[in-house]
Amino acid sequence: MSEAGKRLTHLDEHGRARMVDIGEKAITYRCCVARCEVRMARHTLAAITAGEVKKGDVLATARIAGIQAAKRTDEWIPLAHPLPLDSVEVILTPDEAACVVRVEARVQTHWRTGVEMEALVAASAAGLTIYDMCKAIDREMSLENVRLAAKTGGKSGTFVRKGEEGLTLEGGG
Numbered sequence: 825m826s827e828a829g830k831r832l833t834h835l836d837e838h839g840r841a842r843m844v845d846i847g848e849k850a851i852t853y854r855c856c857v858a859r860c861e862v863r864m865a866r867h868t869l870a871a872i873t874a875g876e877v878k879k880g881d882v883l884a885t886a887r888i889a890g891i892q893a894a895k896r897t898d899e900w901i902p903l904a905h906p907l908p909l910d911s912v913e914v915i916l917t918p919d920e921a922a923c924v925v926r927v928e929a930r931v932q933t934h935w936r937t938g939v940e941m942e943a944l945v946a947a948s949a950a951g952l953t954i955y956d957m958c959k960a961i962d963r964e965m966s967l968e969n970v971r972l973a974a975k976t977g978g979k980s981g982t983f984v985r986k987g988e989e990g991l992t993l994e995g996g997g
Contacts, residue, residue: 834903841902841903842903843903843905844903844905844937846905846936846937847936849936849937850936851934851935851936852934852935852936852977852978853932853933853934853976853977854932854933854934854935854937854938854939854975854976854977854978855930855931855932855933855939855975855976855977855993856930856931856938856939856940856942856943856972856974856975856976857928857929857930857931857943857972857973857974857975857988857991857993858928858929858940858943858944858946858947858970858971858972858973859926859927859928859929859947859969859970859971859973859988860927860947860948860951860967860968860969860970860971861922861924861925861926861927861951861967861968861969862924862925862927862951862954862955862965862966862967862968863922863923863924863965863966863968864923864924864925864958864962864964864965865923865962865964865965866920866923867961867962868958868961868962868965869918869920869923869924869925871958871961872918872925872954872958873918873920877957877958877961878960879957879958880957882953882954882957882958883916883918883925883954885953885957886914886916886925886927886950886951886953886954886957887914887916887950889949889950889952889953890912890914890927890929890946890947890949890950890953891912891914891946892949893945893946893948893949893950894909894912894929894931894939894942894943894945894946894949895909895912895942897941897942897945900945901941901945904941905937907933907935907936907937907939907942908933908934908935909931909932909933909939909942910932910933910934911930911931911932912929912930912931912932912942912946913929913930913931914927914928914929914930914946914947914950915927915928915929915930916928916950916954924968925951925954927947927950927951927954928947928973929943929944929946929947929950930943931943931946937978938975938977938978939975940972940975943972944970944972947970948967948970951967951970952967955967971985972985973985973988973991974988974991974993975993976993
């Protein structure tokens with residue numbers, strides 16, 4: 825579709841924000857994966873992996889925060905629909921060589937609209953939780969490269985971001 829042919833569906837004919845009507849769409853399987861990295865000092869990552877952060881188990885707390893955030897995305901994003909989620913998985917992988925925790929959020933549903941925002945919110949909330957739990961020891965941490973890595977389902981079909989080609993979108997309908 826050309827740029828001129830694309831329409832922003834969250835705007836009405838007068839340019840006002842609106843919630844998209846999905847009532848006539850078919851219920852289909854949809855899966856989205858979002859990723860980000862939390863960059864930190866080497867000693868911060870060592871404290872996380874050794875379980876020495878005073879606030880508690882950073883990775884377990886971040887995983888739960890990501891899942892909870894995905895379930896409440898419609899409260900974070902004004903025009904997002906509340907939708908039934910089949911599953912939310914948050915995978916946190918410490919990478920000592922790069923001094924990051926890699927965050928991956930995978931969200932699945934059988935519904936009328938995609939779960940891109942749910943996956944992005946889950947990844948972001950997990951990353952922000954890591955920051956919150958470790959900020960006392962490392963204020964220079966950064967949440968980086970929040971992105972939709974891949975999606976499947978819906979009218980637009982499958983999308984895999986360049987550089988994420990090894991990613992599989994499993995499950996579904």
